[in-house]
Structures are given as structure tokens and as C-alpha cells.
Amino acid sequence: MEAPKLELDFTYALQAGKAVQQIMQGAAAEERQLADELQQAWRTLQSRQGAGNDFLGWIDLPGRTSAAELQAMQARAAELRAKSQVFVCIGIGGSYLGAKAIIEALKPAFSLGLSGGPEILYAGHQLSEDYMHELLAYLDGRDYSLCIISKSGTTTEPAIAFRLLRAHLEKKYGKEEARTRIVAITDARKGAMRQLADREGYTAYVVPDDVGGRFSVLTPVGLFPLAVAGIDIQALVQGAAAEAADVAEAGNDWKRNRCLQYACYRQWCYRHGLGVELLVNYDPRLIYMAEWWKQLYGESEGKEGKGLFPASVSFTTDLHSMGQYIQQGPRMLCETVLSLAQGHAVVEIPTDAENGDGMNFVAGRRMSYVNAKAEEATCTAHSAEGGVPVLRVVLPTLDEGVLGRLIYFFETACALSGYSMHVNPFDQPGVEAYKKQMFKLLGK
Amino acid sequence: MEAPKLELDFTYALQAGKAVQQIMQGAAAEERQLADELQQAWRTLQSRQGAGNDFLGWIDLPGRTSAAELQAMQARAAELRAKSQVFVCIGIGGSYLGAKAIIEALKPAFSLGLSGGPEILYAGHQLSEDYMHELLAYLDGRDYSLCIISKSGTTTEPAIAFRLLRAHLEKKYGKEEARTRIVAITDARKGAMRQLADREGYTAYVVPDDVGGRFSVLTPVGLFPLAVAGIDIQALVQGAAAEAADVAEAGNDWKRNRCLQYACYRQWCYRHGLGVELLVNYDPRLIYMAEWWKQLYGESEGKEGKGLFPASVSFTTDLHSMGQYIQQGPRMLCETVLSLAQGHAVVEIPTDAENGDGMNFVAGRRMSYVNAKAEEATCTAHSAEGGVPVLRVVLPTLDEGVLGRLIYFFETACALSGYSMHVNPFDQPGVEAYKKQMFKLLGK
Numbered sequence: 025m026e027a028p029k030l031e032l033d034f035t036y037a038l039q040a041g042k043a044v045q046q047i048m049q050g051a052a053a054e055e056r057q058l059a060d061e062l063q064q065a066w067r068t069l070q071s072r073q074g075a076g077n078d079f080l081g082w083i084d085l086p087g088r089t090s091a092a093e094l095q096a097m098q099a100r101a102a103e104l105r106a107k108s109q110v111f112v113c114i115g116i117g118g119s120y121l122g123a124k125a126i127i128e129a130l131k132p133a134f135s136l137g138l139s140g141g142p143e144i145l146y147a148g149h150q151l152s153e154d155y156m157h158e159l160l161a162y163l164d165g166r167d168y169s170l171c172i173i174s175k176s177g178t179t180t181e182p183a184i185a186f187r188l189l190r191a192h193l194e195k196k197y198g199k200e201e202a203r204t205r206i207v208a209i210t211d212a213r214k215g216a217m218r219q220l221a222d223r224e225g226y227t228a229y230v231v232p233d234d235v236g237g238r239f240s241v242l243t244p245v246g247l248f249p250l251a252v253a254g255i256d257i258q259a260l261v262q263g264a265a266a267e268a269a270d271v272a273e274a275g276n277d278w279k280r281n282r283c284l285q286y287a288c289y290r291q292w293c294y295r296h297g298l299g300v301e302l303l304v305n306y307d308p309r310l311i312y313m314a315e316w317w318k319q320l321y322g323e324s325e326g327k328e329g330k331g332l333f334p335a336s337v338s339f340t341t342d343l344h345s346m347g348q349y350i351q352q353g354p355r356m357l358c359e360t361v362l363s364l365a366q367g368h369a370v371v372e373i374p375t376d377a378e379n380g381d382g383m384n385f386v387a388g389r390r391m392s393y394v395n396a397k398a399e400e401a402t403c404t405a406h407s408a409e410g411g412v413p414v415l416r417v418v419l420p421t422l423d424e425g426v427l428g429r430l431i432y433f434f435e436t437a438c439a440l441s442g443y444s445m446h447v448n449p450f451d452q453p454g455v456e457a458y459k460k461q462m463f464k465l466l467g468k
Numbered sequence: 469m470e471a472p473k474l475e476l477d478f479t480y481a482l483q484a485g486k487a488v489q490q491i492m493q494g495a496a497a498e499e500r501q502l503a504d505e506l507q508q509a510w511r512t513l514q515s516r517q518g519a520g521n522d523f524l525g526w527i528d529l530p531g532r533t534s535a536a537e538l539q540a541m542q543a544r545a546a547e548l549r550a551k552s553q554v555f556v557c558i559g560i561g562g563s564y565l566g567a568k569a570i571i572e573a574l575k576p577a578f579s580l581g582l583s584g585g586p587e588i589l590y591a592g593h594q595l596s597e598d599y600m601h602e603l604l605a606y607l608d609g610r611d612y613s614l615c616i617i618s619k620s621g622t623t624t625e626p627a628i629a630f631r632l633l634r635a636h637l638e639k640k641y642g643k644e645e646a647r648t649r650i651v652a653i654t655d656a657r658k659g660a661m662r663q664l665a666d667r668e669g670y671t672a673y674v675v676p677d678d679v680g681g682r683f684s685v686l687t688p689v690g691l692f693p694l695a696v697a698g699i700d701i702q703a704l705v706q707g708a709a710a711e712a713a714d715v716a717e718a719g720n721d722w723k724r725n726r727c728l729q730y731a732c733y734r735q736w737c738y739r740h741g742l743g744v745e746l747l748v749n750y751d752p753r754l755i756y757m758a759e760w761w762k763q764l765y766g767e768s769e770g771k772e773g774k775g776l777f778p779a780s781v782s783f784t785t786d787l788h789s790m791g792q793y794i795q796q797g798p799r800m801l802c803e804t805v806l807s808l809a810q811g812h813a814v815v816e817i818p819t820d821a822e823n824g825d826g827m828n829f830v831a832g833r834r835m836s837y838v839n840a841k842a843e844e845a846t847c848t849a850h851s852a853e854g855g856v857p858v859l860r861v862v863l864p865t866l867d868e869g870v871l872g873r874l875i876y877f878f879e880t881a882c883a884l885s886g887y888s889m890h891v892n893p894f895d896q897p898g899v900e901a902y903k904k905q906m907f908k909l910l911g912k
Binding site for chain 1: 560561562565576577578579589593594595596597598599600601602603604605606621622624625627628630631632635660661663664681682743744750751752753759762763766767769770771772773774775777778779782783784785786787788789790791792793794795796797798799800801811812813814815817818820824825826827829830834835836838839841842844845846848849850853854896897898899901902903904905906908909910911912
């Protein structure tokens with residue numbers, strides 16, 4: 025069954041939405057340049073001749089990942105699931121954010137893992153000494169396996185974590201059994217981790233050369249940990265494939281290409297002086313999707329002094345913290361709402377005979393009904409009253425297929441948005457600056 | 469033992485830091501107005517005659533909270549600890565962010581609670597139907613107690629959650645036992661929750677009339693859940709009292725008043741066109757302190773079209789996502805780093821005879837040493853190379869006393885910063901907008 029489509033709702037998008045709609049209907053004169061630059065971005069992406077075109081592998085990933093590859097990963101994942109209470113993902117940035125975002129979106133809130141699978145923990149994504157100490161102590165008492173996700177094998181944070189965890193694992197199980205509990209996701213041929221994996225006989229999956237870290241969730245970087253967690257990676261890839269097919273079929277047609285529309289919306293906001301794009305959710309399961317999205321957009325566009333600052337809020341909770349600023353602070357914000365049309369469970373609000381709290385006006389209603397009305401109310405308050413453009417990206421439900429679509433949608437729109445502002449959306453030259461300083465201080 | 473002092477480090481604060489230092493040394497002419505406005509803000513705060521002066525109770529909280537009150541809360545908390553595997557805090561915004569921030573800062577990463585205490589869970593802080601469904605199912609199988617934190621008892625999110633959880637608790641234990649497992653933190657005399665608490669005989673603690681939600685963590689709003697969690701609330705209050713004493717003693721002396729200095733730093737940044745202040749940590753335990761801080765500053769300053777947008781990042785992890793933007797995106801950012809001078813555990817990086825990952829240059833070093841160098845390197849890269857002012861707030865360690873100091877420091881600086889930009893730092897008129905729309909849509 026094909027994953028249901030995402031929908032963009034421009035109801036609350038104010039002038040930004042009107043601009044996109046004018047362009048969809050044939051471009052009013054004042055929006056000509058914006059429309060042209062996005063069409064040019066589309067052609068640049070299609071031609072595969074633009075800046076950073078050695079990193080366009082993500083475009084074809086959903087199609088080029090075979091059922092056999094997925095099944096092989098699932099089979100290996102099943103072996104680890106069978107003997108692990110905990111599975112530790114070692115990686116940083118794009119090497120863990122995608123997997124974590126999807127796991128958090130699909131995992132029950134009060135369960136360590138999904139559907140009887142292992143608890144998924146993370147390491148090598150920061151340098152907290154106390155965190156590592158506590159992780160090692162926690163693993164003392166539990167059966168576990170791990171994967172190391174590093175193309176080079178020499179990135180500081182994951183390399184340190186892997187030294188510590190490999191030593192811990194080998195001490196716990198002996199060298200031979202430890203080998204069966206380590207999976208490396210790394211370069212196909214070269215680099216420290218590839219060499220080690222080959223020598224030690226670790227199962228190894230490939231980080232493709234033509235896919236950058238922040239675009240890599242649909243490679244083994246994301247897929248293998250997700251398979252261990254118990255996520256249906258076939259459905260995830262199929263969802264992305266369905267979105268890819270939609271995008272390809274829509275082509276440069278403004279009316280049908282959601283990625284062009286979203287890229288256009290945010291470029292309109294950026295070019296009209298707004299500095300911050302808020303990715304908004306009304307369900308805490310989507311909080312980590314925003315962390316993944318921040319890397320995707322921040323790292324792709326934030327260069328040469330350009331780019332919308334990507335930030336996030338989780339409503340309704342943050343309406344009681346950031347709501348005041350959004351409503352009445354400087355008018356420098358635009359919102360993109362991840363709107364969840366349907367959840368899984370049913371919880372009705374009970375009637376209270378005394379009605380001391382005055383809530384009987386929603387008694388008998390589902391919580392999701394009240395949440396949907398809170399969302400509608402907030403969209404109106406922020407846009408109509410507050411002057412903040414609000415675009416809604418409607419997710420039909422929260423499952424693998426829809427998340428696959430969402431990933432591909434955001435990736436494509438990001439490439440278009442970046443090209444339209446004349447930056448290379450696939451490099452990250454600024455990330456080296458702190459590393460250089462750090463190696464100098466550490467005497468490397 | 470008095471909690472060790474916070475320190476401000478202006479090494480990386482660029483022009484913003486130079487301006488503050490000039491002011492500290494007697495104000496160069498070009499900084500006259502900024503200095504004068506902050507001195508005026510100090511006088512306004514001291515006079516207690518400024519805008520919102522019916523909400524200045526937070527100033528005296530550390531001094532006016534008696535040992536007897538704290539002990540009474542601790543005794544009641546001990547009763548609940550003894551019979552609860554889980555403790556549910558129902559509240560939204562300032563009614564839960566402070567407690568959560570402190571619990572996350574002090575709780576071991578892989579433990580459900582602190583030192584054998586109950587797991588602390590949250591409800592009524594959003595409207596996710598699936599979250600509530602899963603919470604109720606989780607509580608089916610566990611002994612639990614709860615507190616409801618709501619001055620009025622009629623705020624939509626906590627009121628709905630309390631209806632559901634109270635019914636669940638009464639069904640599980642019977643009405644009588646349920647009464648002993650519910651604590652209300654609410655108005656002293658009026659409102660729906662006070663009435664209910666009195667009628668049902670719930671233990672009830674008072675949300676003072678003169679303390680707003682975002683300044684309430686040192687009232688029972690924060691203190692009672694913290695006591696249940698196993699936090700030393702006496703040490704927390706003593707830390708805040710030590711900071712209050714320092715501030716009072718420093719008075720309007722630029723050289724000694726850290727709150728004036730921080731308020732001045734961020735006002736310089738704001739007045740020089742920077743739009744976003746990033747609260748930065750290098751340890752994930754501090755992530756929730758940033759959520760509390762966002763409400764404090766966003767809600768206090770974000771009005772009348774004014775205010776720095778408060779955002780947060782957690783390094784080194786986000787150096788691999790937001791690092792690119794911070795290094796090379798639009799120069800609209802300033803950073804405030806929560807710098808942790810010392811953690812608790814020791815983890816040394818092992819030597820590897822093969823050194824395939826090339827990390828032997830840090831073998832034998834502690835992880836915290838590498839983390840500190842990463843922080844130093846990043847401060848240099850972002851400020852000297854990137855032009856982003858970086859102020860470091862150095863926390864001597866992470867314990868109750870230091871966190872008490874930090875809370876009082878941020879609160880005082882926030883009041884000064886808000887007054888200096890001529891807004892009322894203690895109201896939040898914009899928060900009503902979405903509520904009005906919501907009640908209309910829900911047919912209230």
C-alpha cells in the first residue's frame with residue numbers, strides 16, 4: 025500500500041503563501057525573480073551539473089536500494105536483536121540524527137524500545153565524561169551490541185567512544201564474541217574503520233561516496249540501526265520512493281511539486297527579511313525530526329553569510345514559554361508546522377459532575393480533537409494577529425511510510441532552496457574551523 | 469558550605485565584551501547610554517516601583533523560604549517516595565520547566581530516577597493523545613503518586629490531564645488512598661484547584677501571588693517535585709540565597725555585579741542588531757536548563773516587537789549540525805555558554821597499539837580534558853574566526869548549590885535586561901491570543 029501523501033496548507037501563510045500561490049498560478053510580476061530562481065534551481069538539480077554534484081546520490085537512494093540489501097540488513101539486525109538488551113549507535117551529526125529522529129517518532133513514549141526490541145542508546149555524539157561513565161556502568165549489567173558509524177573512522181567523538189566501548193565489549197564477551205556484536209558502517213574501501221572492520225571481520229555496510237552525512241538516513245547509516253530498533257525499513261524506503269516518484273512526475277510544475285512550493289515559501293520569507301524559521305510540532309514524538317531538519321537546512325544553507333536560522337518549538341508546551349515571543353516579539357519569524365492528522369490511540373476527556381475546572385465543555389471529546397483545535401487556534405493567533413507566516417505540512421499519520429516521504433520531501437526542498445540562493449547545499453566548509461583549533465590545542 | 473561562585477569569562481566576547489569591560493572601568497563615552505539604562509534598570513528593580521512590581525516576590529524567595537517549610541515538604545515527599553515507583557508532575561510552562569531542568573541536570577543519564585527515588589514523569593504539558601494513552605498504560609502496572617501544579621486549576625492542558633489521572637488513580641487505589649497520593653500546588657485561597665484540594669483533603673502548597681510562573685522554581689512549584697525526586701532542596705535554596713547575597717552586596721557596582729554584566733552583554737548584542745542568543749552547553753545534562761531559560765527570557769522580553777530570540781544548542785553534538793550556520797551563516801548570533809568546570813566521573817581514553825584511528829595523541833587523557841579543549845577551540849573559532857560574540861558563564865560544578873546560584877543569576881539579569889529595554893519583564897499578554905482563539909473554536 026502506498027504511503028499517503030503529504031499536503032501543504034497555505035491557509036495561514038499570509039503574504040508568503042499568497043506569493044507562492046501567485047507563482048503556482050503563473051507568477052505575478054513582482055514574484056517573477058523568486059519564481060525564476062527556483063525554476064533555475066530545479067533545472068540545476070535535474071541537470072546534476074550544479075555545485076556539490078558529487079553528493080547527489082540521495083536523489084536515487086530510494087530506487088537504488090534493493091529488497092535484497094534491505095533483507096540482508098534485517099537478517100543481521102535480527103541476530104543482534106536476539107542477543108541484545110541494548111544497542112549502542114556510535115556516531116555524530118548526520119551519522120545518528122536521522123535514525124534517532126525516526127526512532128523517537130515511532131517508539132512508545134514510556135518503553136525502552138519498540139515492540140520488544142532492544143533499547144537504542146547513543147554514544148560518540150558528544151564528549152561528556154559523566155555520560156560515558158554512566159553508559160559504561162549501565163552496559164556492565166546488560167547484554168549489548170553496537171554499531172560504529174563513521175566514514176573515516178577518525179572523527180574525534182565517535183573514535184573516542186568506539187575505543188572505550190570496543191574495549192568494554194571485548195572485556196565482557198571476549199574478542200571473538202565481541203566481533204559478532206560490532207557492526208561498522210563506513211567507507212567501501214578506504215579509511216581506518218574499513219581497515220579495522222576487514223581485519224577483525226566485523227559486518228560492514230557502506231556509507232556511499234556520493235551521499236553527505238545529513239542526506240544519509242536512507243543509506244545503511246540510518247537503515248541498519250533502524251532495523252535493529254524494529255522499524256520497518258522497507259516501508260520507510262518505499263515511502264521515500266513514493267515521494268521521489270511524485271516529485272519526478274510533478275517535475276517543474278508549480279501546482280504539483282510540493283518541494284518547489286516549500287522551497288519557495290521559505291525563500292520568500294528569507295528574502296523579505298525574516299531571519300528564523302521555526303519547525304513546529306504538536307506532538308513530542310516529532311521533537312527529534314526537528315533536530316534532523318536543523319542539520320539539513322542549517323548546514324546546507326548557512327554559509328557565505330546567508331540562510332534562515334533553523335529553530336524548533338514543541339506545542340502546546342512551548343506556547344507557555346516561547347509563545348509570548350512568537351506572538352509579540354520582533355517580526356523576524358516564520359513557522360513551518362508538522363501537523364499530524366491522525367495518531368494511534370483514543371483518549372476521551374471524562375465528564376466531571378462538579379466541573380470545578382470548568383472543562384466540561386470538552387467532556388466526551390478526544391484529546392486529539394482539543395489538540396487539533398489548539399493548533400488551528402495557534403495558527404490563527406500567530407498569523408492573523410501576530411503577522412507570522414505559518415505553513416502547515418500535513419502528515420496523514422505517523423508511520424514509516426509517511427516519515428520516508430517527509431525525509432525525501434525535506435531533502436529535495438533543501439537542495440532547491442539552497443541552489444536558489446546560490447550556495448552549494450552539499451558542502452560544510454565551516455565545520456572544520458573548530459576542529460582545526462581543537463587539534464592545535466590538543467597538540468595533534 | 470557555601471556554593472562556589474559563578475564566573476563570567478569575557479575572553480571570547482569580542483566587541484560586546486569590550487563594551488562591558490569599558491563600562492566596568494567607568495564607561496567610555498560611546499557606551500554611556502547603555503550603561504546608564506542598565507543602571508536605571510537596577511534602580512528600578514531596587515525601588516520595586518517599576519512595571520510588574522506586583523510580581524517581584526522571586527527577589528526574596530531564597531531568604532523567605534524557612535527551613536521548617538523545606539523540611540515539611542521533604543517529609544511529605546518522603547511519604548510519597550516510599551510508596552511510589554513513579555511520580556507524575558502535572559503542569560505546563562513555568563509549572564514544570566524549572567523542576568525538569570534541575571532533575572535533568574542532576575539525574576544520572578541511564579537511571580529512571582535519582583538515588584533510588586521514583587521516576588519523575590510529566591503530564592498536562594501538551595495535548596498528545598498517544599502520549600496520554602501510553603502514560604496511563606504505563607501507570608497501570610506501577611505504584612504512583614502525582615502533583616498538580618496550577619494556580620487556577622483551569623488551564624486547559626493540566627486540567628485535562630488531571631481529570632484523566634485523578635480518575636485513573638482513584639480507580640486503582642480507591643478514593644481514600646488516592647487522596648493521600650495527590651498533592652496540589654495552587655493558590656493560597658481561591659480558584660478551582662484550591663477548592664478541590666480543600667474539599668478532598670489533598671496536601672496543598674502555595675503558589676505565591678507575587679511570583680510569576682517563569683520565576684517560580686524556588687517556590688513549592690519547583691521545590692516539592694524536586695524533593696520527591698530526591699534533590700537536596702535546602703542546598704538549592706542556599707545556593708540561590710548565596711547568589712542573592714552576592715548580588716545585594718555588589719549593588720550597582722559594575723565590577724562586582726555579574727547580573728548587570730550579563731544583562732549589559734546581551735543588551736549590547738541586541739542593540740547592535742544581533743537577533744538570536746544561543747544558550748550553549750557542552751554536556752547534555754544542561755539541555756533542559758536551556759528550555760527553562762528560553763521561557764524566562766523569551767516571555768520576559770519578547771513583547772512590543774522587542775527581544776533577542778532565545779535558542780539553544782548542545783555541543784559538541786550540534787557542532788555537527790548547527791556548527792556550519794554558526795560559523796558562516798548571517799552574523800546575527802551571539803552565544804552564552806554554560807561552561808562546566810568539573811564533572812563527577814573519570815574516564816580516560818585508552819591507548820591503542822595499532823592507532824588506526826590516529827587518536828593516540830589523546831590516549832591517557834580524560835574525556836573532560838578533550839571536551840574542555842573542544843570548548844576552547846569552538847569559542848575561538850566562533851568568535852575570532854566567525855565574529856560571533858561568546859560569553860562563558862562558568863559553573864564550578866553541577867550540583868544543587870550551583871544550580872541555585874544559576875537560577876537566581878539568570879532571573880536577576882533577566883529583570884535588569886527587560887527593564888533596560890523598557891518592557892515589563894513580568895507580564896505575558898501575548899500568551900492569551902491562542903487561548904482566546906482556542907476557546908472560541910471549542911465553543912467555550
